[in-house]
Amino acid sequence: MGRAFVYVILGGGVAAGYAALEFARRGVSAGELCIISEESVAPYERPALSKGFLLPEAPARLPAFHTCVGSNEERLTPKWYTEQGIELVLGTRVKSADVKRKTLTTAAGETISYKILIIATGARALKLGEFGVRESDAENICYLRNFADATKLVSIIQTCNGGNAVVIGGGYIGMECAAALVTNRIKVTMVFPEAHCMARLFTPKIADFYETYYESKGVHFIKGTVLSSFENDSDGKVTEVVLRDGTRIPTNMVVVGIGIRPNTGLFEGQLAIEKGGIKVNGRMQTSNSSVFAVGDVASFPVKLFGSDIRRLEHVDSARKTASHAVSAIIAPETISDFDYLPFFYSRVFTLSWQFYGDSVGEVIHYGDFVAGRCGAYWIDKGRIVGAFLEGGDRDDYAAIAEAVKLKMVVKEKGEVEELGVEFASRAARHRESGAGLVLEKPLYAWHAVAGVAAALSVAGFAYWYGTRRRRW
Template sequence: MTDRILIAGSGQAGFQTAASLRQDGFEGEIVIVGEEPGLPYQRPPLSKTYLKEANADRLFFRNADFFEKNRIDLEDGRTVTSIDRAQRTATISDGRTIAYGHLVLATGTRNRRLPLPGVDLGNVLGLRSLADAEILREKLASASRLVVVGGGFIGLEVAATARAAGLHVTVLEATARLMSRVVSPPISDYFLSFHSSSGVDVRLNSLARAILDDGTGKAAGVELGDGERVPADLVLVSAGVVPNAEIAEAAGLYVHDGIRVDDMLATEDPAISAIGDCASFPFGQDGLQIRLESVQNAVDQAKCLSRRLVGHPERYDKLPWFWSDQGPHKLQIAGLTAGADHHEIRGGLDDGKLSVQCFRRGELIGVETVNVAGDHMAARRLLAQPAPLSLETVQAHGFDLAALMKANAARG
């Protein structure tokens, strides 16, 4: 019986698990098997500063020395291909079998492949990895017309950068508003105004029907549902992701929009946990299973799991938070705001800032801000408290979250 902890996936969650295990005093073997070649790196800059500055060195969490000093065996450029739960072994793509005492599935997600004619043409790209970002950066330098399929965070971040670099940019969003799955309507409106006023051609309710061939196997444009053709010499498809859960499913673990775990991040097999983008975990008082795609979630779940593996189990109940940089605007979200039935709004694009407090059934469930870091930090502190804040309490403080936080702190 081995005490080896095997981690599948060398992304944000996989790396953090290994680092936290050493910080928490775990003395056994740690092996990370990661599909991507090279050192683990952070993804958020890939759609932001990296496209402008190509600062690859600054993406890595730690250099090679860190792994050596901390006795973390990084097996990069390989995948875990199957799991034998009875034997507690995993098969690796290089043919080896590795025994584990505990297996951590931190396999993340991959870009959703749209079933569109022409999606395999040259100059049709996706953005998930450093390798993808290198290609995108290179192509952006010579392209003149970019069409982004999908008006979510990543597509809009790239759209803003490309527009600032002088490209003609069109964003096609299938729903009635931008980032509709994750932000409130006032935030969607703010960013619609920003991108439109920057010269990005944003098309809402707009479905891509096909990507057109220029006759040489490269994209010439995108055909819309109504037959209109939008010309392009570069197409970015950014239409969501699917969790990498196949190895878990093949091993008989329950998978439904991610690998299902309990509030300790354990699967139904006590020797296997799942964390980060690939995991579906219970959230809030109703215990609804959700899956999040954020750095906060990957890092906090890795830390929580590490504590359990060194003998200090605790429930995972961290407040979700997120950010997105689009042009000069910093969007920050504290809490989960989908399902809000009441919004309190302050500011707008003319003020260059916006705060949206989101309530459901009279309780504050989240706060979305643009360029108001103070409100975001206050919201994170307030929302992390066990007792929910009522609309009346927030109203009593004139919706000033910073004042509310001070009042709470004074009360002890």
Template sequence: MSPVRRLTMAMMSNSFSLKHGLSLWCPQTPSLNRANPSLTSIKFRSFQRCYAAFANENREYVIVGGGNAAGYAARTFVEHGMADGRLSIVTKEAYAPYERPALTKAYLFPPDKKPARLPGFHTCVGSGGERQTPEWYKEKGIEMFYEDPVENIDIEKQTLVTNSGKLLKYGTLIIATGAAASRFPEKIGGNLPGVHYIRDVADADSLVSSLEKARKVVVVGGGYIGMEVAAAAVGWKLDTTIIFPEDHLLQRLFTPSLARRYEELYQKNGVKFLKCVSIKNLEAGSNGRVSAVKLGDGSTVEADTVIIGIGAKPAVSPFEKVGLNADVGGIQVDGQFRTSIPGIFAIGDVAAFPLKIYNRMTRVEHVDHARRSAQHCVKALLSAQTYTYDYLPYFYSRVFEYEGSPRKVWWQFYGDNVGDTVEIGNFDPKIATFWIEDGRLKGVLVESGSPEEFELLPKLARSQPLVDKAKLQNASSVEEALDIARASLQFEAAV
């Protein structure tokens, strides 16, 4: 084979024909001059110098972010035979992607309660898949850049610059940067020693170190993080108080009646509640660590450890120029997770996507969506899949699961929490709440259900059958209520 022919083939192998007509030619690279081999040699040496400036060898696909979405996307690339030598992942994390929900659950258990630790919960064990350890990524030919977040993007040149100064080239880019914990401002004590936020393993490790020495714990926030962290603190036998401005736990989902059941359970475990209160600032003691939470009315609550769980914000920097959604936050995408920029996609917590079942734009911070959006996006990218992402909202929580707990609690919710509600059961042993709008079942939550009952919930929420509200209200048990809902589902299927 002639030198020119070899040169041509080598350059063609590094110029990927991608969707939307993108390529991986090095910016400012002269075109190949077939008529003058000597000139070609000079120009190719210029090309090599430019090409070698890129830190990543795998340049066809680049994923930015190291959470669940990135891990499940990587698995889908592998399943399609498109990872080896083609895929790079760049992340601020020090670890390979892992199942993040563990951080506010089993990871916080005391040493005698068998706490979760890596590599036990690497992606994709949360869905029954293969554990993707760092060795797995090496074996699959996936190039990993750890602890080096992306700081800048050049859309025209299809390049990224990392915090350490690395220049990365991409043909197709998948943004999977997730969300960052909302923080208290520094001026009111948000960065004091002993004040914690949880988004990654380092955060959880820091909190565990505090819990080992803690006596009085204050959890700020009555949502998922607050409930799960407070339950873990009970396992350490610590004086625990939850503070939040709403009038009941998990206000965005729970009804007041349902929340009261959970609050009673927590109180039986020694947790105290301060509801409908505001926080003025966090106070430091003589040692510089947090010592108290000062409320809006001037009163204080002693604390040597404070956990802030007041929500999260999509981690859109430095990708604002890709196109944001002003209403729900995050990066605007379509039903295939394509952004407005050809060749750039966004998945997981950071994606603002069309929620097909309810015909509205949304952004979902949940592990189930992270998994599904990643798989849908990569399948659409690599195959003939063209159907719109059709996600069914799903939320769950598990608390008090450690050894010795008098009662382990696990609830699941599917659908939309709109309309009137019907609550059935006494919480112990189980309880169910149904949301009904215009006669149709829109959402359902079951606490302590059986596997068969949990399997029924998404079928009900997606089908939204007409249901007799009066019959549900008169049901004597959760089992009877679910049988009524199941019968409505079967009736509609037969019509």
């Protein structure tokens, strides 16, 4: 028993939805495209799970956040896929793949063949049991990676109003879930081994601003230590979190956000793997010409970093790599290699930040770290390679994005610190006036057009997303 398609997308997350939209725009015929997903719902905007789904008032619920509303495109409901003749195979696990024979085999034993495969398997949440933590399968221990996780988390939150929660991990999921829990009137303790939150991105100065704000909301931080074990009651629920230093924290629930691992298992030994993901070229094509990979699972060359191979765990990358891959499949003669500006953002409480580029080199902070309009530039070899801003507006974010894309030259560090966003805004003003970018003409002359378009597009989405967040 089996089925055959021209195109198969393996995975049903954000990337799958954006790939499907691009296929539809490029005229895919009914019956040619299939999406296989372990999840029971059609592709949706994953950021809504931590930014809107957990909120106590006007929470995000499907179908409101199906893809592709996150980029202000049409909402792809199950009905849309039917109308487009795109087959959704939901609640289905693929147990094996054979890229030479171009077949996938499901857990039920069905064989699905393809001419072109797009791997959009994303990543899975790392579990405590993988690190030897005892009693880590209690029913009030939660993760947040997919719709089922979020549904379980909401159910437990609703039983813990006024209670206590421990959040394990100080990264994206930890910070966003902690904010949601506090909004649900739950007292939160955050535990992580690093010296400060968001250690992969934030400098100590930036982290101090956010930790101070969180503390003003009642969040307690325990840094520099890790979870050792749990104490459970007779019903199997966690009642205490025990840390390595012996500290015991009473709790009603635990949320774990300790990272993710790309879902490459089906293709290891068949496709090239690099930086933990499936290696692709500038067209998202793997070492097998019939297979493409997108989103969290893909390691691709980033032109901005000298074509260094990167694997980027963020929704913006998932959306854009998916669309680019489909364009490269359908109309390869019209597509150049992917030119991506790495972009990350978050919204918690009334705060909102965006980051572009790479967090390497010397850091120059600027702005008011008390009032909450503050930021930083990362300078490497005299050029801006990364930029962060909290509390900006659409124009501000577009300006810092452009500064990174164009790798603006920094001659006087004191001037950068004093001017802050204004330093980046100069580039836009020079361009609009037709005067050229005088700070470093050789650099800007060849990169301006593409850089401006990409920066404005990314910043525009993030600004729009912020204004819609309460609806999600």
